[in-house]
Amino acid sequence: MLGIGAIIGTGIFVLTGEAAAGTEHALGAGPALTISFVITGLACLFAALCYAEFASMIPVSGSAYTYSYSSFGEIFAWIIGWDLVLEYAVGNVAVAIGWSGYFKNLLDGFGLHLPGYLSAATGTTMVQLPSGIWTPLTPAVETTYAQVLGTLPTETALLNLPALLITLAISGLLYVGIQESARVNAVLVILKLVLVSLFLYYGLPHFAPATHWEPFAPNGWKGIMSGAALVFFAYVGFDAVSTTSEEAKRPQRDLPIAMIGALVVCTLLYIAVAAVLTGMAPLSVLANEKPVAEALISVGETNIALLIAIGVTLTMPTVLLVMQLGQIRIIYTMSRDGLLSDKLSRVNARFATPTFATVVVGLFVAVLAATVDISVAAELTNIGTLFAFVLVAIGIWILRVRRPDAPRKFRTPAYQLVCSLCVIICLGLMLSLPWVTWVRFLAWMGLGVVVYFLYGVRHSNLKRPEIL
Numbered sequence: 001m002l003g004i005g006a007i008i009g010t011g012i013f014v015l016t017g018e019a020a021a022g023t024e025h026a027l028g029a030g031p032a033l034t035i036s037f038v039i040t041g042l043a044c045l046f047a048a049l050c051y052a053e054f055a056s057m058i059p060v061s062g063s064a065y066t067y068s069y070s071s072f073g074e075i076f077a078w079i080i081g082w083d084l085v086l087e088y089a090v091g092n093v094a095v096a097i098g099w100s101g102y103f104k105n106l107l108d109g110f111g112l113h114l115p116g117y118l119s120a121a122t123g124t125t126m127v128q129l130p131s132g133i134w135t136p137l138t139p140a141v142e143t144t145y146a147q148v149l150g151t152l153p154t155e156t157a158l159l160n161l162p163a164l165l166i167t168l169a170i171s172g173l174l175y176v177g178i179q180e181s182a183r184v185n186a187v188l189v190i191l192k193l194v195l196v197s198l199f200l201y202y203g204l205p206h207f208a209p210a211t212h213w214e215p216f217a218p219n220g221w222k223g224i225m226s227g228a229a230l231v232f233f234a235y236v237g238f239d240a241v242s243t244t245s246e247e248a249k250r251p252q253r254d255l256p257i258a259m260i261g262a263l264v265v266c267t268l269l270y271i272a273v274a275a276v277l278t279g280m281a282p283l284s285v286l287a288n289e290k291p292v293a294e295a296l297i298s299v300g301e302t303n304i305a306l307l308i309a310i311g312v313t314l315t316m317p318t319v320l321l322v323m324q325l326g327q328i329r330i331i332y333t334m335s336r337d338g339l340l341s342d343k344l345s346r347v348n349a350r351f352a353t354p355t356f357a358t359v360v361v362g363l364f365v366a367v368l369a370a371t372v373d374i375s376v377a378a379e380l381t382n383i384g385t386l387f388a389f390v391l392v393a394i395g396i397w398i399l400r401v402r403r404p405d406a407p408r409k410f411r412t413p414a415y416q417l418v419c420s421l422c423v424i425i426c427l428g429l430m431l432s433l434p435w436v437t438w439v440r441f442l443a444w445m446g447l448g449v450v451v452y453f454l455y456g457v458r459h460s461n462l463k464r465p466e467i468l
Contacts, residue, residue, distance in 0.1 A: 001182070001185055001186045001189050002182065002185060002240070002241050002258065002262075002322050003240075003241045003258050003259060003261070003262025003263070003266075004192075004193075004262045004265060004266060005185045005186075005188065005189045005192070005318035005319065005321070005322050006236075006240050006241070006262075006319055006323055006326075007234065007235060007236075007262060007263070007266040007319075008192055008193070008196065008266055008269065009098075009192075009316045009318065009319030012196065012234060012270055012292075013290070013292050013312050013316065014094075014098035014101065014102075014290070014291070014374070015098070015231055015233055015234060016033065016231065016234075016273065016274055016277055016286070016291055017277075017286035017287055017290075017291025017294075018230065018286075018287060018288075018291075018375060018378075019033055019036065019227040019230040020033045020227065020277070020278050020286050020291075021283040021284070021286050021287035022219070022223075022226075022283075022287070026226045026227075026379075026433075026434055027219040027223040027226045027227075028219060028223055028226070028227060028283065029217065029219070029224045029226065029227025029228070030215065030216065030217055030218040030219065030223060030227075030278065030283065031209070031213040031216050031217070031275075031278040031279065032216050032217035032223065032224045032227070033227050033274045033278055034274045034275045034278075035217075035224050036224050036231055036274075037228075037231060037234075037267065037270045037271050037274050038271065039225070039228045039425065039429075040228050040231055040232045040234070040235055040429070041235070041263070041267035041270070041271075042421075042425065043232070043389070043422065043425040043426055044232075044263055044267075044389075045260075045263060045264075045267075046393070046418050046419075046421050046422035047239070047389040047393065047422050047426070048239075048259045048260050049260070049412045049413065049418050050389075050395075050396045050415075050418065050419060050422060051064075051239055051242055051259055051392060052255065052256030052259055052260060052410045053256075053410050053411055053412045053415075054067040054242070054395070054396065055242050055251065055252070055255035055256060055410075056252045056253075056256055056408055056409035056410035057070075057252075057399075057406060057407065057408055057409075058070055064080050064084060064239065064242075064388040064389075064392050065077055065080050065081035065084055065333060067392055067395050068080040068081075068391055069337070070395070070399065071391075071394070071396075071398045071399055072391070072395065072398070074339075074462055075452070076391070077337075078334075078339055078448070078452045078456055079445065079449070079452075080387075081330060081333075081334045081339070082444075082445065082448030082451070082452075083384050083387050083388055083445065084326075084327075084330050084388060085327065085330070086380060086381070086441070086444050087236065087381055087384035087385045087388060088240070088323050088326050088327035088330065089327055089361065089364060089365050089368070090377045090380045090381045090384070091233065091236050091323050091378075091381035091384075091385075092167070092319075092320055092323045092324050092327065092365045092369070093163075093369045093372060093377040094374050094377035094378045095316065095319045095320050095323065096163040096164075096166055096167045096320060096365070096366075096369035097121070097160060097163050097369055097372075097373075097374040097377065098316065099162070099163065099166055099312075099313065099316045099317065099320070100119075100160050100162035100163040100166070100369075101288070101290045101374075102290050102293065102309050102312040102313050102316065103162045103166075103313050104119060104162065105290050105309045106306070106309045106310055106313050108131075108133050109306045109309060111132075113132045113133055114134065114161070114162070115134065116128060116134035116154075116155045116157060117155050117156065117157055117158045117159075118158065118159065118160070118161040119134050119157060119160065119161070119162075120136055120157035120160055121157060121159075121160060121371055121372050121373045122157060122159055122370075122371040122372075123156060123157065124156070124157040124373070125154060125156060125157075126156070127141060127145075127149070127152050127154045128152055128153040128154070129141075129145065129152065130145075130148070130152070134155075137154065138288070140284050140287060140288075143284075159370040159371055160369060160370045160371070161370070163366075163369035163370055164367075164369060164370040166317060166320065167320065167324075167362060167365050167366040167369050168362060168366050169317075170317055170320045170321050170324055170362070171324065171359070171361070171362025171363075171365075171366070173321065174321065174324060174328065174353065174358050174362075175351065175355055175358045175359070175362075176351055176353070184318075184321070185318045185321055188314065188315040188317070188318045189315070189318055191311060191315050192311070192315040192316075192318065194311070195311040195312065195315065196269055196273060198304065198307070198311075199273065199276070199292055199296070199304075199308060200273065200276055202301050202304045203276040203277070203295070203296065203299075203301075204276060206280040206299040206301075207275075207276055207280050208279060209279045212278060212279050212280065212281065212282060213278065213279055218283075222432075225428065225429065226432050228432065229379075229429045229430070229432040229433045230378060230379065231270075232382045232385065232386065232429055233378045233381050234266075234270060235263070235266070235385075236323070236381055236385050239259070239326075239385070239388070239389075240322050240323055240325065241255060241259050241262070241322075242255055242259065252409040252410075253409060256409075256410040273292075277292065277295055280295055280298075280299055281294070281298045281299065282298075285298045290309070292305075292312075293306075293308055293309045293312075296308065324361060324365065327361050327365075328353075328354060328357050328358050328361050331344050331354075331357045331360075331361065332344060332345050332354045332357050333345075335357070337460065337461050338456075338459045338460045338461040338462075339452070339455075339456040339459070339460055340455075343356045344356060344357040344360065345357070376440075379434065379437040380437060380440055380441065380444075382429070382433060382437075383430055383437055383438070383441045384441065386426045386427075386429055387426075387441075389422060389426045390422070390426045390427060390430075393418075393419040393420075393423050393426075394419065394423065396412055396415055396419055397415065397416065397419045400415055
């Protein structure tokens with residue numbers, strides 16, 4: 001449930017539109033988005049097999065950070081841990097922004113319009129449509145309302161208020177406890193699967209590939225790989241399951257099953273949704289934060305669109321919950337190793353959760369969610385995740401050579417082939433991301449190296465052998 005709760009969310013309900021139509025910095029895959037999902041699904045399957053072996057060997061919280069500690073040593077573990085901070089925190093930002101788009105769509109459906117200055121990332125130009133709805137001034141809006149655009153009110157957004165509030169609410173739930181969080185997640189995951197089924201049921205009658213699948217790959221192979229790199233975000237989450245190792249009853253058995261099982265189920269659903277979505281509406285309709293709802297509206301299924309908007313508004317926070325849980329557990333583990341302040345690994349006596357870490361992460365994510373753009377957040381999350389997958393795959397190979405006799409409840413099949421394919425595909429997807437994403441990623445990693453040598457290396461438990 002945690003795996004499916006993390007995977008099915010922003011990727012399927014939000015990013016499918018931008019991945020198909022393209023963004024400011026990246027080409028769109030068009031209807032060939034289905035191929036993009038196959039590519040990313042294979043990359044994640046190879047990565048999941050590697051994660052599963054690590055999880056069966058090292059049932060400790062921390063995910064790729066902990067695995068890198070065992071494979072490469074502390075400095076590389078710090079680098080991957082710092083990278084995971086980017087993956088989970090910025091990933092949560094993208095999820096919160098995506099949820100905000102559906103929440104605003106829901107309010108608009110009831111005639112309640114959130115002010116433009118509280119509806120988007122800081123600095124976004126907002127325009128009020130004749131219906132009273134405030135929306136970002138995109139090329140599609142300019143084209144649609146070209147004749148009256150000069151008469152429509154505009155204003156600059158200050159912050160995305162719904163994204164801010166939902167992040168704070170999820171942080172409050174995680175503060176209270178893991179069991180409460182897991183119960184809420186399980187109920188919402190079931191509802192989420194019902195929503196996907198509803199979309200497929202009402203979307204299939206409007207599936208017209210002869211109209212909307214020509215051309216199938218408008219930007220060729222480059223567009224397919226660019227789309228794959230963007231929707232890779234859709235799979236971020238199955239690895240978050242590995243951060244809950246210390247809270248699982250039988251981690252060496254259950255974690256491999258959870259990661260691989262959730263990944264297979266979600267990949268099949270993603271391919272089906274991508275095919276129907278691109279086959280029922282033109283790409284111009286899909287280039288927004290709520291492509292599933294907009295596609296249904298464009299074919300006259302307004303009531304179902306509203307129902308799905310309500311459902312997504314209720315269920316998408318499961319992604320926030322699992323990814324924020326993963327972020328907190330990674331910071332907790334890094335703090336326990338002495339690489340971050342010990343306050344971050346203190347567990348509350350009443351709630352049995354690292355409450356200080358929960359508050360810090362919640363505030364950090366909330367501020368970013370209120371101020372940045374979704375495409376920036378998604379691209380940064382993707383490159384961080386891909387980098388983590390590359391190191392995990394290399395780590396499995398290293399441990400098979402260095403510690404071939406170590407106990408393994410699960411063994412990656414044909415590990416040399418699987419690890420190699422994982423590294424090759426993930427590096428290929430990383431190279432498909434815009435150059436500006438690489439600049440931001442390298443800047444973040446450079447900051448991490450500075451933090452390590454200013455604080456981590458001096459406070460590390462490796463410098464204090466008496467506590468090891």
